[in-house]
Amino acid sequence: MGTTPGFDIYQRWRRPFEVGAWVAFFVLNGIFNSINSRLDHAGAAAWEPWLWEWSSLLVLLALLPGVIALERRWPIRFDNWRRNLPLHLLFSVPFSLIHVSAMHLLRKLGYLAAGRPYDAFGASWWINFGYEYLKDVRTYFVIVGTLVLYRLWRLRQQGEAKLLAAPDEGAPVEPVDRPERFLVRKLGKEFLLNASEIEWLQASGNYVNLHVRGRDYPLRATMAGIEERLDPARFVRVHRSHFVNLDYLAEIEPLESGDARLQMRDGAKIPCSRRYRAALRERFGQPD
Template sequence: MASTDSVPTTDPSPSTAPAPVGPPFLQRWRRFIEIGFWIGLTLVNGIANSITVLMDIRRVGLGFAAWQPAVWEWSSGLTILALVPALVWFTRRCPLHWDTLARSLPMHLLGSVVFSLVHVIGMVALREAAYAAQGLDYDFGSWPRELVYEYLKDVRGYVMIVSVIEGYRFVLRRLQGEASLLGRPDEGEPVEPLDRPERFLVRKLGRDFLIAAEDIEWLQAAGNYVNLRVRGHDYPLRSTLASVEARLDPERFVRIHRSHIVNLGRVASIEPLDSGDARLHLHDGVVLPCSRTYRERLRARFGAG
C-alpha cells in the first residue's frame, strides 16, 4: 500500500491545479474584507465598552463627564487596531506550530511585552491629547503598577488576536490547498526522483491533486512556509526556501532574492535599477524583486553577459 503522499492524483489531469476557493468577488475583495473585519471589531468593542463603562460610572455616581469613558476605550481600541498589521507581520516571521512551539513561545512572550508597552504608550498619548483639548490633565497613575496591570489585560488580547490570525490562516490553507513533496512509497520504488520532484501534491478540501513543477511561476518564502505560485494562486509548502531550491531543476528555476525563486520561462524582461538591484517583469504582469547579489547571475543565464 502506498503512502498518501505518493498516490496518484484523484484529479484526472495531474498537472491541473485546483481552482481558487470561492467566487471571483471574494478573491478580489479578500483584502478589504480582512481589513474591514478588524475595523468592524474595533468599532463594536469601542461603542459597547464606552456605553457599559459609562453605565457603571452613572450607577455608582462617579463624577466623570460622558466623553471620558469614550476617550478611555477608543484610545485603547485605536492603538490596538494600529498594532494589528505589526502582529500580522510578526506571526508570519514567527508562526505557531506544534513542531516549533518551544522556539516560538519565548518569541511570542517577548512579543506580548512589546505589544503591551506600545499599546500603553500610544493609549496614554491619545488620552493626554484628548484631555488637553478639554483644558484638563490626564493622570495615568503609577507607571510601574499600571504597566503590570495593563500587561495582564494586554496578554489576553495578544493571545486572542494571534489566535484569530493563525486560525484564519489555517482555514485559508485548508480551503486553498496546502502543498507537500511527494513521499517515498511504502513498497517499491517511487515513480519519479524524490530529490528532483517533477510534481507536488496539493491537498484541498479532502482531495489530493498533483501540480507539475514546471507550472510553478515563482516561489516566495513566508515564515515557515514557501508559497508556490501556480496560475495566479498560492499553495503554501511547509519548508524553507533553500530546501526547496535544492530540489528544483536549476535549469528552470533560479534564486533572484533571499525570499524569491522564479521560473525562468515566466520572465519577460529584466529592469535594472540605479541601486544595483533589478525588477523582473513576468509574462502575466507580475513584478518580482531581484537583488544585486543574484542580478549578474541571472543576466548570465539570459546571455546578457
C-alpha cells in the same frame, strides 16, 4: 484545482479585506465598550468614557502590525506550539507596557485639553498595572488566535503544497531530492502538481509560495531548502525571495539602478536584483 469564485475575488482584495476587518473589529469593540463604560460611570462627564476606550483602541491598532509580524515570524502551529507559545507569552509583556504607557499618555493629553487633572495609577500603580496586563494578555492572544484560525482557513481554501515523502518500503517512484511533482491538499482533497507548471516561487515568511496559473500554493520551506530541490536547468534564482521558471519568462527589462524587472508570460512582473541579473541574462541568451 480551481478555487471557488468567491475565494478568487477575496484573493484579489485580500489586503484591503484584512485591514478593513481588523479596523471594523476594533472600532465596533470601542463603540460597545464606550457605551458600557458610560452606563457604568453615570457620574463622569459624557466625553470621559469615550476618551478612556478610544485611547486604548488607537494604541492597540498601532500595535497590531507588530503582533502580526511576531506571529508570522514565530507562528503557532500543531508542530511548534510548545516552543512558540511561551515566546508569545513573553512578547505580551512589552505589548502591555507599550499599550498602557501610550494609552495613559493620550488620556493625559485629553484631560489636559479639557482643563482637568488626570492621575493614571495613583499610589497603587502596581495593582492597576497588573489589572491592565491581565486584560492585555487576553487581547494579545485573541489577536494571535485569530491570526492562527485565519491562516488555517486560507490554507484550506487556497491549498497547501507538500513534498512527496519516500515510501516506507521500496524505492520511490521519482527522485525525492529533486521532485517532479508536489502534493497539494485543499478542501479535504489531494492533487498532484507538476514542478514544470510552477511559473515562479516567492518567499513568504515560513512558506515559499508556488505560483501556478494565477494561484499561489504555500509550501512550508525556506528558499535555501527549496533551492536544493529545484531543477537548475529550469529554475533560476533572481532575487533573495524569488525563483523563476525560464519556460515562463518573456522579457528582461534593465533598470538604471542595475537591477532588472522580469516580465512573465502571464503579464506578472518579478524583481531581479543586480546580484543575479548577469547570470540570468546569460541563461536567457542575452549579452550583458
